[in-house]
Amino acid sequence: MRLTVRRPKLGVRSLVAVVASTAVAAVPLAGSGGSTALAAPLTSSAVSGTVNWWAWSPTDTATADAEIAAFNKVYPNIKVVFKLISIPNWVATLRPALLSGQGPDIFDMQPGAYVQEFNSFALNAVPMAEAALGSNWQSKVAPSGVSGLTYDGKLTGLSIGSVYAGSLWINEGLFQKYSLTAPTTLAQWVHVCQVFKSHNQGCFVQGASQEGFDQDTLQSIANSVKPGLWTDASKGTAKWSDPGIVKTLAIWKELFSDGVMQPGALGYLQYPDANNDFLTGKDAMIMNGTWYMVNTTEAGIASGQSAAGMSSPKPFVALPIQFPDVAGLGNKSEMYGDADWGLSVYTHSKNIPAAEKFVEWLTSSTAGQQSVANQLDDLPALKSISPNFNQIKLVDPKVQLGAIESLIKEVGNVTEPRESLLGADVQNAILTAAESVATGSATPQKAAETLQSAAVAAGETFK
16 A cells, blocks of 8 residues: 555655556456466575564564465565554654664655655665566566656665555445445535445445545546546646636535535544545445455455554455546546555665565566555566465455456556655645635636646646
């Protein structure tokens, strides 16, 4: 899962030019059971020691533990200690540790502004890629994982995989309980929420205090208004004050005024607040991307429910659905995505060989990437790896398998980026626009004009 404000805001804008058309290589249809080996055997199997891995993702320790256990079948003498750091505390925890020289051996790295902020603390990852995949390694991985993690010619980490946003997730059991179907229009969405609320059941939940998740909803609305407009504004080929963006903000306002957004949404965090409400059944819908596939597995949703405070987890059928045509213009709201995150080796690690072996294995070996794929948290960086559903225990395969395979197939054609084109200043301005419209302190027109001015002040150029 990507770190955003879906998380606290990053530093300054990344200087890496990420081209939308390289956002993803085609992802093979799931269910193929894996692929032939891509990586050359990793050497130095006798390497040993303990390495510390600090991360905001995977967001549950069960996923990390499964990946570490699979790694230890190949490298039993390397102990990997996983430390999950909450999203709001990531920068405040990581940066002082890196500056002190006592940082973790391995840490998560996100494409975009974090690459600029933390690149000096990361070893050049090209030798790791070459050791694992050979001199032609770039031909074997999704290009977004290379461009997004490169700063000033330096590859700061190796990509785990990619994520895509623009989907809603529903609790299928609650929809069946009240004889409801997934909404495909704004009017249907409003109706569904009215029915749920009439039964004292929460409907849709969002952490609207965080820019990244607001941005996801806004980009999806914009794609319903005018496909590709959000990306055009991100590139500077359209203005943030474009009438389509004004319309997007007006529909965003309707989500609040028409009762789709839950009360107090502007004070909610997506993680843990909204996520916990959905996983515990308090609310029936949530805006999240492909990383939420992990909650279709028995282990994934049970782990999430336990973390949300359920002493006796009760897994339910979670399903992805298309974002509704909220503009009513007949436009399909296409999804969008980037490389999710990578793993970096700390320049002052006390056990660089062991740290590199774990990074190489998880990001570049067939077994490691198959482990990633089978967690259904990220779509793997290696092009020919796909989830092996013979090894994945879904809550209800008859209901969920087809939906997941369709989702994976759909994002294989995605060309729109999610966050890689936007710097921190513009993202902060997006959050301000979203909040001002939601509270009524600014009209959609005024908020769009203010956003455009902020983008210009941040250095974005427009054609």
